Amino acid sequence: MWRLNKVRHKAGRQGDSLEELKLKRREHERALRQARRDRQLVSKRLLLNDDEDQPEVTMDTDTGEQDVLDLFLRLQHSGPGKEAHLKALSKVLRDPSAQLTFIKQENSMHLLVGFLTGSDATCRLQAVRCLHELSHSPHSNLSSACLPATPYLLTYLPGQSTKFTELCLYTLGNLCPDSDAVKEKLLAQGIIPALANCLENQRHNLAVVEAVGFTLSQFLQAKNAPEKIIPMVLASSLLSNLLSVLTPDPKFGLAPAIECAWCLHYLTSSTKDNKEVLAHGALLQCSSLLVSLGGAVAEGNKEEGLELFICPLLRCVGNLLSSCPENELSAQAGDVRMVAALCALVQAFLQSRPALARESAWVLNNLTALSSASCSALLTLNLVPGLIKLLPFSHGINTMILRILANIAHKKKDFCAELARCGLLSALCATLKMADQEMVTLSMDVLYMLVVGGPQVAEEFVRQGGFSLLEALQYNSEGAIRRRATHLLEEQLLSYSSCCLEDSPCS
Secondary structure: OOOOOOOOOOOOOOHHHHHHHHHHHHHHHHHHHHHHHHHOOOOOOOOOOOOOOOOOOOOOHHHHHHHHHHHHHHHHOOOOOHHHHHHHHHHHOOOHHHHHHHHHOOOHHHHHHHHHOOOOHHHHHHHHHHHHHHHOOOOOOHHHHOHHHHHHHHHOOOOOOHHHHHHHHHHHHHHHHHOHHHHHHHHHOOHHHHHHHHHHHOOOOHHHHHHHHHHHHHHHOOOOHHHHHHHHHHHOOHHHHHHHOOOOEOOOEOHHHHHHHHHHHHHHHHOOOOHHHHHOOHHHHHHHHHHHHHHHHHOOOOOOOHHHHHHHHHHHHHHHHOOOOHHHHHHHHOHHHHHHHHHHHHHHHOOOOHHHHHHHHHHHHHHHHHOHHHHHHHHHOOOHHHHHOOOOOOOOHHHHHHHHHHHHHHHOHHHHHHHHHOOHHHHHHHHOOOOOHHHHHHHHHHHHHHHHHOHHHHHHHHHOOHHHHHHHHOOOOOHHHHHHHHHHHHHHHHHHHHHHHOOOOOO
16 A cells, blocks of 8 residues: 655655655555444344244343243253143243343353253253253353353363354354453363364364354454464364365355354454464465355356355455465466456446455455556556446445556556556546545655656656646645645646646546
């Protein structure tokens, strides 16, 4: 990411300027990652019974609370029908009021733990279903109430049926967002090694893989994840196994790959240098998937949920690029195919999902900031005119596109002339008139590099009426814009001002 703060620098190609640009890019990326973390909402997941299409809603609160009391009393006494009573209790516990009523009963959690640890497999399954309903509660205090059951949920992860393991995993994942104390307790009980073992042993069971991904992602979003949780994850087999299941299974669907991709995103956005993640081949694998997905989207494939998979992959690649050594970028990120895929994603989601189009442009910006080959590929594949056409779009897309164009101009003087031939000068005449101050500032920064790149570009800009536009900007309310405009006029364009008398301003 590039923005010229001091217009007195020449072309910005000296060593100290390059370091300054890298520093600015890293600072901007850190701000982006922090903003994303601040906006993230940790969710809960309700696993429905096989005979349910959607959750039932209990309408009568008084009836639900009374049902809880009746079922609690019946379960306390020995006799037949325990399985039926537990099944009925799990349905009643979907009501938030009934959940509170149950927890208030003395030894209610110990009762469930007793069934969970008993010899009857069917009662164990219904008991964990009850715990799952409690974990999905909107009442945050219920998480702490469920703590007596968590060691057994962890113990039962290996060697159980798929449905039982799923319920254990989603229950554990639901419990951690409400309380830091619960999260710390689960970490102390060994949830990260347990998840690693579960994924290692059941990576071919995609329903379990999806559940592991969900539960792990809940922990990776914790505030203390960079210091406490991520080192544990990197020390386990989780990273390599997450990457091994990242390619979607056409029969099962995208869900497991989506959950694992989000885990990788949280890992890469919270880790400082990402060297270990890179060493596992994460950038190469995520880039290859994006290339395939970009090609599929360009051909019209809009499979439901595809954007939920593309988004974390984009963020992984964008974060990993800044940690990748420059001499390995071509091998890891595949410059030519990658830039084509990213441009395809920007175009495909421009109208329907502009936020995803902006994410795609952000990754392209990171790639072009680091790689001359990617800048060359954009020009060689004639993709720049398509990017220039996006400058009128808002949602932050146009500012990102300007940064990409600035990256290209910054790499080589020859690129500046090619950008001018692609029609960038007339586009800049339009963006300099915008009310968006950031767009105007970025436009002048790009213009500065173009005119420094060659006298022909400066002459052409003046011929198109750009001189008068800059004169008007000398009266802008923003001091930074006034200074940039004055510098461009006096230091770069004044000798070409006679052209203004012969040509009309650009529109």
